[in-house]
Amino acid sequence: MNIKKVVVAGAGVLGSQIAFQSAYKGFDVIVWARSEGSVERARPKFERLLDIYETTLEAMKTNPAAYCRGLAESPQVSEEKIDSLKDAAKKAFESLKFTTSYEEAANDADLVIEAIAEDPEQKIAFYTELAHYLPEKTILATNSSTMLPSTFAEATGRPEKYLALHFANEIWRNNTAEIMGHAGTAQQPYEEVVKFADAIGMIPLCLKKEQPGYILNSLLVPFLKSAQALYATGVADPETIDKTWMLATGAPLGPFRILDIVGLTTTYNIAIMDPLAADPETVQGKVAAMLKERIGAGKTGVNAGEGFYRYEK
Amino acid sequence: MNIKKVVVAGAGVLGSQIAFQSAYKGFDVIVWARSEGSVERARPKFERLLDIYETTLEAMKTNPAAYCRGLAESPQVSEEKIDSLKDAAKKAFESLKFTTSYEEAANDADLVIEAIAEDPEQKIAFYTELAHYLPEKTILATNSSTMLPSTFAEATGRPEKYLALHFANEIWRNNTAEIMGHAGTAQQPYEEVVKFADAIGMIPLCLKKEQPGYILNSLLVPFLKSAQALYATGVADPETIDKTWMLATGAPLGPFRILDIVGLTTTYNIAIMDPLAADPETVQGKVAAMLKERIGAGKTGVNAGEGFYRYEK
Structure with missing residues (x-):
């Protein structure tokens, strides 16, 4: 897998979780938001996520039921390992970068995960603007629950590198990642995204064609x-x-x-x-x-x- | 509950299980079948059920996963209790009576459970003939999966005492009992059947009106x-x-x-x-x-x- 730098666009409920989980698993993550106001509103979400990760990891020391697969690969995990995972959560929190600039976000991005509002006009505006700055290599994924990638493939300017990567709420605990291309998505970026989903502790669930509502x-x-x-x-x-x-x-x-x-x-x-x-x-x-x-x-x-x-x- | 004598009509897969489970839980059970040939074909089914009950009970002594709620009220059951339950299974097997006579089946019956073929003509013929012999007190229930009690209510001659009592296959393990009246079923027989289902180790699931496919x-x-x-x-x-x-x-x-x-x-x-x-x-x-x-x-x-x-x- 060639994915290192990950951009998460949108810092709502899911966007913040995707960004935090990706950073926790060692990726270089930058959060793009529409305005400074959005960035400010996002910060407490990340503080809360850090608290959840730390609290859950601590609970895993004594309570097997607290185990979350997104946080540790196995329920059999030593206290020392848990302490190092708590450090990783802290480092993830500190490593997160924020920007409102398309150019800064796009710079050298390997993967952009779009998690902005479920509004076709906003999505098209975002994709169109982003396309001016994105390097050729960048894979672009949408977390949309209700819209199909084929709707936006043209607007992205890179239909063959565009697909859906759909998460469930509380991704550290609910590890489904539904991966769905449109008819023009190429195999190689699809497979990269499958590997990325696995690398951030998700269970990739592969759809072979577009389906409203996924599986x-x-x-x-x-x-x-x-x-x-x-x-x-x-x-x-x-x-x-x-x-x-x-x-x-x-x-x-x-x-x-x-x-x-x-x-x-x-x-x-x-x-x-x-x-x-x-x-x-x-x-x-x-x-x-x-x-x-x-x-x-x-x-x-x-x-x-x-x-x-x-x-x- | 006033139900003591139970008639199970039809000794197919479900009919034999309903009869055996009812006898195992202490009811006086008579199996009605259409012909001597049907009775003969039913006997090995009951031998197999006795074997399943005995084997499962024996397994429960050492393996908690073998526990079936239809066989014992609690998973915490002593070896002595299990041995007495195995005796109950043996006694149930020996106590079962068989008949091809409507009159003999109907005599003093408190509850008739119809589990014959899913063929409306056969059901109507059965209900019509049975009605000649059934005492006024008898409640009549159908185990039909696909037909509605309202279809047959008139033919039974006792619509207010007719309803559906629907079991799942392997009733000693799968303890659902869906209980569904038609618009003319009276409350009192409905409640009697709920109590009966509970008494034979099922979990009564009450439908308030007719629904194809139950819940x-x-x-x-x-x-x-x-x-x-x-x-x-x-x-x-x-x-x-x-x-x-x-x-x-x-x-x-x-x-x-x-x-x-x-x-x-x-x-x-x-x-x-x-x-x-x-x-x-x-x-x-x-x-x-x-x-x-x-x-x-x-x-x-x-x-x-x-x-x-x-x-x-």
Whole structure:
């Protein structure tokens, strides 16, 4: 793998995690943000990440359940090794560079990971401007959850070196990295990105062609929709539905626990994409109404302390 | 609960398991079968079940992973207790009665569980004939996976005491019991059946209204369909899809492992219910073709030693 210098564009929830994890694993990382204001708002996120990494590593000394694969390659790790990993987290934090300059970000970049807002216009503006400064060698990846690389391939000016590299929230713990090209992505940059994902402690999951929702959401969305339909039409309550799934498949979480983690607002926004959701007589309309009522009552999921279930704050 | 005498009609895979488990938990069980030939074909099934119960109980003495909740209430069970449970299995086997007579089966029955073929005509003929002999008190339950109780409520002559009680294969290990009435089922018999399911070591899962596929298949079928679509359209291979699901949700099995357990023939029969499966250009058509090819090669799932994965025989 030839990737050394990594640029993460956007310092939101995922952008900051990708940048921190890459630095933790020894890459030379620069964070690009749109404005000085964005850079300032990003700093506390990195302080929090350093705290999470240090606390989790310390916990791993005594509690096997604290183990996160993104932080250490094996659960069997000595106290000395953990202390050196805590040093690595501290060094990662100190090594992070920030810029608002396209030129500075682009300079000698091996990989740019775009994690800016899910707004096609902003993405096109970013890609177009960046293209003026990017060296020929640079691979460009998007972390977009909802948009396809083919949409932006032309705007990047380097379609053959452009693809999607999609992370899950809390990447130190949730190590999926879905890698998906568009029809014009070349094999070599694709393979470089697979190696990079592995090198930062992720588990590369390779898609052979473009798929809206990648693999995970292609499975999760219809699964969660059918669970919501059972509840919204009065067939069974969330506890019974979750229990059925867990008992029958051995899964640790049922669909409503997963929905609480995803968050009901996101779930509602997905639900109303279906035109049938506008009709209260349809199953889709009943699902939307059920979600809207809960959201209206502030029950938006785990982060709010209550969704379909209640959580200790 | 007033249920003491239980009739299980049909001694197929599930019928024999329901009868044996009910007898094991102390109920007075009579197995009704259509003909003396059916009774003869059923006997080896019960011998095999006795062997499974005895072997599993013996294994539980030394191997915690052998524990089956249907066999013992707690994994912490003494050797003496296990020996008494093995006696109970033996006594269950010896206590089972068989008949081909509607009259003998119906006599003083508290609960009849219908587990005959998934053929509406056979079910109607069975219910109609049985109705001549059944005492007023008897509750009648169907184990049908694919048909709704409302379809047969009239034919039973006792719609208010008729409902579905749906088991999973290997009920001593897989303890789900989905309980589903039709609109005319009365509350009291519904609750009796909930108590009965609990009494034979199942976990009652209560549906509040009729739902084709109950809870489990309403979740499982769309989930498995989306996984098959990802593979059949060339997005990713079964191993990657399974890995994604397991990593992201913590589930012990991905969709293709589940499909191998369900069996590809059953999966194919579900797939071709969709008229779009007849068109090879549709996703549904591609899924059907993918399944057909594997079935043609004898790769029908775990029982065949190979499906999407290979299994040690």
